[in-house]
Amino acid sequence: MTSTDHLLIAPDDQPRGHLLSLVGAIEPWDYLERTHLDATRQWIASGAPLYRVRKPDVPAKHLVSYFVVLDDTRGQLLLVAHRKAGLWLPAGGHVEPGEDPWAAVVRECREELGIEAVASPITGEQPLFLTVTRTQGQRAHTDVSLWYLLNAGAHTITSYDHSEFNAIRWLTDEQVLEEPDDLLDPHMHRFTRKLQHARARRHGKESAAAAS
Template structure:
């Protein structure tokens, strides 16, 4: 049995993990009003005591925690996108967070599985999430992904293979080129993420 507490957190055996997630959300500086709304929605969901992890593919529970990792070539200002077979879109790499798994550990695991390279934190955000989205998926088994977006550092010469079972192809695009791509071929928040990334790179 879980109960709400005054701090907005949840009392229960997984309270430390939920508190950790809320701290991560508090560290994300909203890019726009939509991200501000998504952050509030995600914090409320985490504090509600709802199941956070996918326990049965593709849509049980209807909302679950996901990590994206955007691989950035900092010198060339290019990002790596993958053509995801099931989604039919060009996306960052990523996957579902396992029960009680720290989101950064999920990034490390998924990066090794999908791109066969270590997860190296970028100078933009280090090991902290840079962006957050709440997205209703499309197609069969529709559900809602609460996604923490991380930025990693690598180069095209480092990434020499990928998980061909999950991805049809991968490609490097300049951040400006990403903004020129049709929105309906990308994750629905990819343009917004790229705008935030460009601003952060300019500050850095």
């Protein structure tokens, strides 16, 4: 048995039941997300390794936490120009072995954007969206990504990790949807439409509560 084999079969510190609960609580936006959710539940329950232990592709399928930062006052989302991917993406990173996915958001938010993670009231500390994506290029692998939503004013982000990103941009929902697919994470348009629906639903509930 090699040292790598030992890492791959080491037991997970984080209960798989917690991950299954997180995934099970996500309401699928469309058929593709339903398919991804079903496949992810099967993957977690199978006993397969869940966490990356060696960059970039060991194991070949592993957990990622994305976080989309929303300036709710301005109605803008933050996207970053990721150096390796060559795409505009939400910020985020790989979940460490035994790490809670929300804890990964807190850690990566501090490292990449220099701010503390504040969960959006739309979602709390729960993921809004899930994707399963095969990366491109050499050493391709599969990212199982939980997408979280954070609240932050654009003025609070004054720096970012230049080793990871070339630039950052704040875009409205409409501007994100106008961007060509091949410049963005392949699921960014779908996430944006799901977020629009979630924001409208929350606004409707708040309006109904205020009127009662």
